[in-house]
Amino acid sequence: MKGLLKNFLIILILFILVSGIFSMFSSSGKSPAEISLTELAQQINDEKVNKITVKDQSLEVFLKDETSEVATKEAESGLTESLKNYGVDTTKLQKVAITVEQASGWKYWLGNVIVPFLLPLLIMGLFLWFMMRQAKQGAGGQGFGFTKSLARIIMPEDKKQQSSFADVAGLKEAKQELDEVVDFLKSPEKFIAIGAKIPKGVLLIGPPGCGKTLLARAVSGEAKVPFFHISGSEFVELFVGVGSARTRDLFQTAKKNSPCIIFIDELDAIGRQRGAGLGGGHDEREQTLNQILVEMDGFEPNSGVVVLAATNRPDILDTALLRPGRFDRRVMLDLPDINDREEILKIHAKNKPVTADVNLRQLAERTPGFSGADLANLVNEAAIAAARQNKKEVEMIDLISSIEKVLLGPERKSHILSTDEKKIAAYHEAGHALVAASLPHTDPVRKVSIIARGQAAGYTLKLPEFDKHLHSKTEFVEELSVLLGGYYAEKVVFNEITTGAGNDLEKTTDLARRLVMRYGMSDKLGPRTFGETEDMVFLGKEITTEKNYSEKVAQDIDKEVFDFIDNAAKAAQKILTEKRALLDKIANRLIEKETIEKEEFEALMKS
Ligand code: ADP
Ligand code: MG
Ligand code: ZN
Numbered sequence: 001m002k003g004l005l006k007n008f009l010i011i012l013i014l015f016i017l018v019s020g021i022f023s024m025f026s027s028s029g030k031s032p033a034e035i036s037l038t039e040l041a042q043q044i045n046d047e048k049v050n051k052i053t054v055k056d057q058s059l060e061v062f063l064k065d066e067t068s069e070v071a072t073k074e075a076e077s078g079l080t081e082s083l084k085n086y087g088v089d090t091t092k093l094q095k096v097a098i099t100v101e102q103a104s105g106w107k108y109w110l111g112n113v114i115v116p117f118l119l120p121l122l123i124m125g126l127f128l129w130f131m132m133r134q135a136k137q138g139a140g141g142q143g144f145g146f147t148k149s150l151a152r153i154i155m156p157e158d159k160k161q162q163s164s165f166a167d168v169a170g171l172k173e174a175k176q177e178l179d180e181v182v183d184f185l186k187s188p189e190k191f192i193a194i195g196a197k198i199p200k201g202v203l204l205i206g207p208p209g210c211g212k213t214l215l216a217r218a219v220s221g222e223a224k225v226p227f228f229h230i231s232g233s234e235f236v237e238l239f240v241g242v243g244s245a246r247t248r249d250l251f252q253t254a255k256k257n258s259p260c261i262i263f264i265d266e267l268d269a270i271g272r273q274r275g276a277g278l279g280g281g282h283d284e285r286e287q288t289l290n291q292i293l294v295e296m297d298g299f300e301p302n303s304g305v306v307v308l309a310a311t312n313r314p315d316i317l318d319t320a321l322l323r324p325g326r327f328d329r330r331v332m333l334d335l336p337d338i339n340d341r342e343e344i345l346k347i348h349a350k351n352k353p354v355t356a357d358v359n360l361r362q363l364a365e366r367t368p369g370f371s372g373a374d375l376a377n378l379v380n381e382a383a384i385a386a387a388r389q390n391k392k393e394v395e396m397i398d399l400i401s402s403i404e405k406v407l408l409g410p411e412r413k414s415h416i417l418s419t420d421e422k423k424i425a426a427y428h429e430a431g432h433a434l435v436a437a438s439l440p441h442t443d444p445v446r447k448v449s450i451i452a453r454g455q456a457a458g459y460t461l462k463l464p465e466f467d468k469h470l471h472s473k474t475e476f477v478e479e480l481s482v483l484l485g486g487y488y489a490e491k492v493v494f495n496e497i498t499t500g501a502g503n504d505l506e507k508t509t510d511l512a513r514r515l516v517m518r519y520g521m522s523d524k525l526g527p528r529t530f531g532e533t534e535d536m537v538f539l540g541k542e543i544t545t546e547k548n549y550s551e552k553v554a555q556d557i558d559k560e561v562f563d564f565i566d567n568a569a570k571a572a573q574k575i576l577t578e579k580r581a582l583l584d585k586i587a588n589r590l591i592e593k594e595t596i597e598k599e600e601f602e603a604l605m606k607s
Contacts (some may be wrong), residue, residue, distance in 0.1 A: 033069045035073075037082060039071075040083070041088045044089070050062045051096065051099070053098075054099070079098065107519050149443075151253075154229065162217075162220075170339070170343055174333050178219050182222045185306060198330040200306065200307055200326065200328075202309070203267070204309065205333065206333030207371060208310060208371065210333045211333060211373075212312075213263075214372070217263075220263075226260040229265065244290065247292055248295065258305050259306075261305075261308055264308070264309040267310060284433075290323075307327070338368070343365060352379065353394065354393055355393045358395065358399065363403075382394050382398040385401065404453070405540075408461070411451050423591060427448075428458065428500055428501070430489060433448045434579060435571075435572050435576070438579065439478040439571075441472070443462040443464045445462050454504075481568040483511070484504065486501055492573065516564070517530040531547050585604060
């Protein structure tokens, strides 16, 4: 917008300048009267004329009474001749001083060549130049440009959009791996001289929000090379046939700009296993994928173009993409551990004023399982909350309440429950919390609430004390009981079930099936997995494939799933009936206060 205005102003100024120059030549100063040649002849005969100056066709006539006039003679004939034709007395003409002024050098050129011919050309040239510049800048901003590839380009000069490894917390191994790529892009000669081949493609793999896009961008920032950024879903959105053309275009533009990085975000959107789609696959996607493969095979290993790609679903990528010479380097990115979380929080809190009591370490302790994106979001939410309360600094309490907001969505205080509903919700949540607190291997309860939040009508917030990478069967079995705690609390207290437990039951069933079919945690069926993973089924790949186990085993699986749930249900019911008094206490406190924090809950449990 600003650029457009600037161009407009420049063009306007040019116009004013040009018209100024034109008017300078067409009329000089206050314009004398224009007369015809006949009149001039008459005036000469009347002996009024003193002097005539001839400049090309224009005549400047100085009269004896000190005034002057202008006239124009015919181009073909001389002045004397013309005047004679108009009946001038020759003797009288001789008394008039006639001077012929050669149109002077630069003025002649300016008037006859530069202004009418060269200037318009110059202006057109300038205009085109501006357009080109505009288009190039546009490409850096939001796409298009002269390449039709829709890739966004970040140039090394563009300091605002650049980032470096310092902006990425943690991810040490990934950074080390990518350092090699940076090194190559910085000084390719070194590698070429020794005959080393640098990988053409590097695939960044990691869960959503762990910083893949951020890291890819940082690589280009570190190497100070152009960064072509396109996301897989953008490729797929395009019309038939254009996807592959755009791919070709992208790679061509990149080669012209080498050394540089092409970054294909969300590669899984295009790189899905071919033939996996419903009804014969997605033609467009296949063509685009093929084109990417062709382009990657086509360029020299050391042409200076490195293709980075990111995905959180490496399992569904087409194997052709992973062959040597393509994305043969893979870099794994993990969710941040406690130290990394602290670092990430530091990065995002850097530009925000915080009070002295803000303890990012403590915040990191409270956020196991959070991704970098979650943490960035958390800090931002806290800043928003602080600003809305007209605070000048972000306080610890803002940060802590943002944890729940990020985890569960915003509170819906307007979602008002009737007294009966409130009672049911209170017993339901108290049920979850009581079962969780009564079993030894569950995560500690941080908060119980019957204030609606995001999708949930109420919630029991449990968070692990440490980062966990492995989960045991015992933990899962207890988790099943906790999930069923709400359902059975309603049943034990009201002898009635509401729809509020629907979501819990879905989770229970899903977890129980995973125990049996994926984790080999059923004693009876042993260390086996059954069936393709759900994700594959979801993508349609296995939709016509038969399940890889017999009907008999299918029955066994169902039986095992039933048993897991049954046992968990019994355990939950037992706790709830035995500790009925405690259940009432928690529920009543919830009805009264709507939210119970960790410390208060623990005190209740001990009472
Ligand atoms: P992904 O591409 O893996 O889904 P992004 O790179 O888009 O994740 O990360 C989203 C946001 O989360 C980033 O813009 C950044 O603000 C924040 N973030 C994620 N990981 C980190 C990290 N390691 N260090 C700092 N910020 C991070
Ligand atoms: Mg991303
Ligand atoms: Zn529930």
